[in-house]
Amino acid sequence: MDSPWDELTLAFSHTSMFPFFDIAHYLVSVMALRRQPGAVAVAWKNPVSSWFTAMLHCFGGGILSCILLAEPPLRFLANHTNVLLASSIWYITFFCPCDLVSHGYSYLPVQLLATGMKEVTRTWKIVGGVTHANSYYRDGWIIMIVIGWARGAGGAIITNLEQLLKGDWKPEGDEWLKMSYPSKVTLLGSVMFTFQHTKHLAVSKHNLMFFYTIFLVTTKITMMVTETSSMTLAPLEDVLSRMLFGWQQQFSLCRKKSETKASFNGTGSSTSKPIPEDVVENIKKKNTKKTE
Amino acid sequence: MDSPWDELTLAFSHTSMFPFFDIAHYLVSVMALRRQPGAVAVAWKNPVSSWFTAMLHCFGGGILSCILLAEPPLRFLANHTNVLLASSIWYITFFCPCDLVSHGYSYLPVQLLATGMKEVTRTWKIVGGVTHANSYYRDGWIIMIVIGWARGAGGAIITNLEQLLKGDWKPEGDEWLKMSYPSKVTLLGSVMFTFQHTKHLAVSKHNLMFFYTIFLVTTKITMMVTETSSMTLAPLEDVLSRMLFGWQQQFSLCRKKSETKASFNGTGSSTSKPIPEDVVENIKKKNTKKTE
Amino acid sequence: MDSPWDELTLAFSHTSMFPFFDIAHYLVSVMALRRQPGAVAVAWKNPVSSWFTAMLHCFGGGILSCILLAEPPLRFLANHTNVLLASSIWYITFFCPCDLVSHGYSYLPVQLLATGMKEVTRTWKIVGGVTHANSYYRDGWIIMIVIGWARGAGGAIITNLEQLLKGDWKPEGDEWLKMSYPSKVTLLGSVMFTFQHTKHLAVSKHNLMFFYTIFLVTTKITMMVTETSSMTLAPLEDVLSRMLFGWQQQFSLCRKKSETKASFNGTGSSTSKPIPEDVVENIKKKNTKKTE
16 A cells, blocks of 8 residues: 555655745745735834734734634744744844845745745644644534634634734625635635544545645645636535525525515515515514514 | 422423524524624625624524633534534525525514523523533632623624624624613523522522523513513612612712812813713823823 | 841732732722723713723733633632722722712822832732743743733733723724833833743842832832823833844935835835835735735
């Protein structure tokens, strides 16, 4: 069974993230922060706040999963090496004279390399999250999915919260209302790794890690080269939504019906609403209070 | 001592919430969500977000009490049956063709039944919360009250937070500033069950549960039938506030005094302020910073 | 080694905070709350909410450190004596007839005494936080600093959050963006006590506590007597920022360079921006999405 192929993927799945991939992850995260308007000015006016934000960008996923599992959100600070690494990257990114770093980073090949390596860390984070959650809840596969997702893509949520607190961010169109592409693909990965872990997916973990990472990296790279901001998961989503919410036809059908009924009732103005609720709505409105 | 009456209440206090009362609770919560403007549109645009909100509506109280006791907020996800139940109710509520569910729910008798059963679950939640908190802090009766309250009525707080994050909710007149009727009555119940648990209330638990549930259900039903949005606890509150803050008389008296003084001092414009502070206020203002 | 001096400082470091210093702390905190516009009106309209806010003002630091270490944020409620003390102080402050308390408090000597005693409790809190964090993470000195800081000055953050939730506070210029003087001095103390605890600072704990307390009290008193709202740590900060970010010269130099370049590129309008990024900015903008 240990064919050269298996050996390759196994070796790959044993790669340590520590020095280089982590560096890439921190670099990409901090550069993303640096590009926010006014970030550099803040760094000069108030380094502590900027450093704090940078740490949230680098370790956000871990912090979120800690909160969700009621572990100390500060735990990441106990890993001095990584904090030191992230801090120094934050330091050179913001305070390097004639900011060479960001100039260097503005070259596409460098970006491609860094982003690709960051995507590799995503896989490791998801696997780590799933395994960790499993150590808490033996068969809580929902929790495993959520934690894997939080580890992999939760940074965006944490940083959004922080911006909300700092008043930089007015919440509309946020992570809740429409998931970004990374969130979606991370959710997909988290589901796959969870099912692999609970033996519902008959594939060895290292193979899954290998293929998922390849998928992540290639899609990300292609997205960066061809300026498309969201590589499409549309077919998958389409199938899913058709499976789950497939009766749009009947729905829109009886919607038309109820609306004609509505217009007979003389409330024709309600045709703009996308849902047939509006007629019943008004009647129900006054009950709303009671039923919470 | 085991009179037929005791047996009845005892049997009642042993009723399992699981299939039917939980269903009623989920149904009422999800319907409350569905009535929020735009909820249905969101459910079609982004089911994941809508499902997430629905879970918060169904399990909010438990989540809040978990947070307050530093337990994993995700714990409720480990109970697969209930999550599945709530999810399927969310599903049929939002995606049932020609939304039969909400039409059926719009009939008053159905609503009365569901709401009554939901109120029963409230009692069970309060008792659960009090007992659970007591297992942490042997004699921490304040904590027991708070946790019982959070389990029973904390859902509103959680959902408010979530709406705040989603920007759907501008915070004024929120749960903090004036408690809704459910909050008040839950607080009352939490206090009673705590004192019963610490043996300061000489009544057997199952009797208290029985009578409190009867009280909850009847008031709720009457509130729904007669369209009064808040059944009155006014007498109780009145007595309490008279006991605690009973010197409104002297207060307003020396308020008048200080105000005449004020107007003598030529700051008569301050009469509009409800409190005699305003004169001293301005003098103190500049010290405010220092004293935090 | 136990010279009379050592004995004095040792005795000082063994002083119990409980009755008097805690009372002073609660008094100062509640008065700070009472001075917020509308606080008294809220206390009359909705005592529960006002009491809740007062508790946050009195125990905010402990709550924050509990959250950061994943301990029950409600723990402070288990200490009935202190809660009772704080509550009664809140009670007499807000509801005392002809509000004698706040009139009495408006005399400077009383304020000086109370504030001085409050500053003493700050030292005790920092030490407590550092020791407590050390019991979790044996050599996690970053965490020790953060927890000591949170215990000592975290109240402001908690109360800001609460005001944010109540909509009383629009977040700009908050604790994150520029630290208040207490935050800075608490951070300094937290660093010192951490290094003392990890034996990097060769001074006995009771001496450090003594001198740091003296420093806190004197600066605070002088700040209150001379109306200066922020006693200066400027020299220290100046040295630090010069050490860390010392190449402002070259920076502004190549900034000038890049800007002349920019103006050659015809984007001379960008000279107002404080940083040379803006040229590269626009080019990078479209990549921002991808790199999070």
